[in-house]
Amino acid sequence: MELSRREFLKASGMGMGGVFLFGMFDPELAQAQVPRLLPLKKKIGEKSTICPYDASGCGFLVAAVNGKVVNIEGDPDHPINRGGACAKGASMRQLSADNPWRLSKVLYRAPGGNQWQEKSWEWALNEIARRIKDTRDANFTERNDTGQLVNRTEAIANLGGSALDNEECYLLAKLTRALGVVYLEHHARI
Numbered sequence: 205m206e207l208s209r210r211e212f213l214k215a216s217g218m219g220m221g222g223v224f225l226f227g228m229f230d231p232e233l234a235q236a237q238v239p240r241l242l243p244l245k246k247k248i249g250e251k252s253t254i255c256p257y258d259a260s261g262c263g264f265l266v267a268a269v270n271g272k273v274v275n276i277e278g279d280p281d282h283p284i285n286r287g288g289a290c291a292k293g294a295s296m297r298q299l300s301a302d303n304p305w306r307l308s309k310v311l312y313r314a315p316g317g318n319q320w321q322e323k324s325w326e327w328a329l330n331e332i333a334r335r336i337k338d339t340r341d342a343n344f345t346e347r348n349d350t351g352q353l354v355n356r357t358e359a360i361a362n363l364g365g366s367a368l369d370n371e372e373c374y375l376l377a378k379l380t381r382a383l384g385v386v387y388l389e390h391h392a393r394i
């Protein structure tokens with residue numbers, strides 16, 4: 205059976221609405237609704253993912269049609285959230301690449317300036333690399349006051365954000381540790 209986007213949303217919306225309403229009064233009946241919906245979801249190739257917002261690590265299902273995200277909802281098979289989603293996780297679609305509100309160009313505000321300037325990615329990446337290198341070179345500590353080898357810089361800090369996924373966090377930690385950055389945090393842990 206082929207499903208249009210409208211048909212899918214209608215079917216899954218009605219189904220999930222039923223799950224929600226039934227779930228308020230009868231959890232067993234709500235759970236029984238879920239398997240009925242899964243074949244519909246497989247039709248449009250839902251993929252599982254992990255919510256990036258905090259360390260709970262809730263599981264979600266993302267449905268995309270023609271490269272556009274059409275639905276994101278809690279994964280009923282995930283052991284942590286079992287289909288649930290807090291308000292923040294439920295708004296995860298805002299992070300999707302096809303969100304029209306996402307910035308797609310580099311905007312730069314110079315020190316002391318009050319205007320945003322549009323820049324190229326090449327300019328931005330070179331500028332970031334140059335500033336990191338200059339700051340690290342000017343503030344690198346090879347040994348501490350007692351002579352211990354520390355190889356660190358305390359002039360650079362890195363604060364991760366919600367849109368980073370596990371793999372990006374891993375790479376970022378590798379990069380910053382290699383530079384000698386000791387102040388490495390993620391907002392979900394603060």
Ligand code: SF4
Nearest residue numbers: 255257261262290293
């Ligand atoms: S759904 Fe909510 S509780 Fe779960 S990981 Fe995302 S933000 Fe955290």
